[in-house]
Amino acid sequence: MIFNNSNHLNMSKELTDRSRQSVQQARQVLILNLLVYTGISAAEIFIGQRAHSTALLADGQNNVTGIISVTALIVGLTFSIRPSDAYHLEGHWQFENLAVFLSGLIMFLVGVACAWDGGTKVVALITNHYTGQVQGAAAVMAAISAGTMLTLSLVNRTLSGRTKSASLAASARDFLNDALTSTGTMLAIIVASVWHIYWIDPLAAIILGGFIIYNGSRILSDSAAKLSNGFSPAIRQAITATIESANEVQAVTFVDGRYSGSNIIVAAEIVLAAQTTVPEAYRICQHVQLLLQIQFPILYCCIQVKPASPQHTLHP
Numbered sequence: 451m452i453f454n455n456s457n458h459l460n461m462s463k464e465l466t467d468r469s470r471q472s473v474q475q476a477r478q479v480l481i482l483n484l485l486v487y488t489g490i491s492a493a494e495i496f497i498g499q500r501a502h503s504t505a506l507l508a509d510g511q512n513n514v515t516g517i518i519s520v521t522a523l524i525v526g527l528t529f530s531i532r533p534s535d536a537y538h539l540e541g542h543w544q545f546e547n548l549a550v551f552l553s554g555l556i557m558f559l560v561g562v563a564c565a566w567d568g569g570t571k572v573v574a575l576i577t578n579h580y581t582g583q584v585q586g587a588a589a590v591m592a593a594i595s596a597g598t599m600l601t602l603s604l605v606n607r608t609l610s611g612r613t614k615s616a617s618l619a620a621s622a623r624d625f626l627n628d629a630l631t632s633t634g635t636m637l638a639i640i641v642a643s644v645w646h647i648y649w650i651d652p653l654a655a656i657i658l659g660g661f662i663i664y665n666g667s668r669i670l671s672d673s674a675a676k677l678s679n680g681f682s683p684a685i686r687q688a689i690t691a692t693i694e695s696a697n698e699v700q701a702v703t704f705v706d707g708r709y710s711g712s713n714i715i716v717a718a719e720i721v722l723a724a725q726t727t728v729p730e731a732y733r734i735c736q737h738v739q740l741l742l743q744i745q746f747p748i749l750y751c752c753i754q755v756k757p758a759s760p761q762h763t764l765h766p
């Protein structure tokens with residue numbers, strides 16, 4: 451038996467090329483994100499120290515975790531476009547979902563840290579140990595940060611829709627979190643410095659922590675579903691309908707899908723007339739794969755043929 455390793459899986463070359471291209475685009479956007487995160491967080495930590503604002507310092511630290519999260523995504527994407535090797539026959543696309551999962555986990559932990567910070571400050575306030583001497587000037591830096599983060603969130607979201615990149619979608623949510631954190635920081639600094647209401651600051655931290663935990667959990671759950679081979683029943687049904695639309699296919703007995711990165715791999719069993727020859731059956735399978743690839747981002751299909759039994763009626 452001839453085992454041709456290079457084309458063993460009969461993968462869609464067009465989709466592979468297209469995916470590689472959109473990953474490269476996503477990576478360029480992420481590198482821009484990284485530069486912005488570095489600039490903003492450095493400025494916030496510098497000004498936070500000069501203006502004695504713990505809130506701005508905390509916001510700067512929150513943006514430092516953004517640097518870690520974006521670095522994880524860039525490393526993940528760099529791995530994901532590596533070509534197939536003997537160990538990863540279908541390519542390394544899953545590294546993208548793995549990186550998204552990690553960035554979701556980082557976001558979740560940042561949320562917990564934020565809420566914990568707020569909680570301990572509330573305790574410090576109750577026991578009269580809180581010494582907040584915030585300068586209003588720190589609010590300007592927080593406002594600059596909020597504006598930048600909101601702009602980048604919109605840019606990432608638009609591009610994630612165009613490239614279908616899970617990394618950019620995660621990154622957009624990350625930036626939205628940061629925009630809200632900076633806005634909260636700004637409001638807390640203003641209220642604390644103008645009206646001297648110091649409990650506003652930790653309360654904002656607790657609320658924002660809860661929001662960051664919620665968003666991190668959504669990213670975690672999306673990527674965990676893909677990493678654990680979960681597949682939407684609605685898409686499975688649409689794939690079944692497409693296979694059934696091929697004339698020679700009498701019935702579809704089994705369909706399952708799973709993700710490799712943002713691409714789909716389909717396993718199916720179809721019923722063909724018992725007298726179908728092997729070359730004919732092969733041609734039908736190729737035709738079915740082509741039909742599917744027109745509608746869905748299918749990397750490749752594994753189709754098993756079952757001969758119709760004599761009792762089997764046409765199109766049950």
Ligand SMILES: [Zn+2]
Pocket residue numbers: 535537538542
């Ligand atoms: Zn490998």
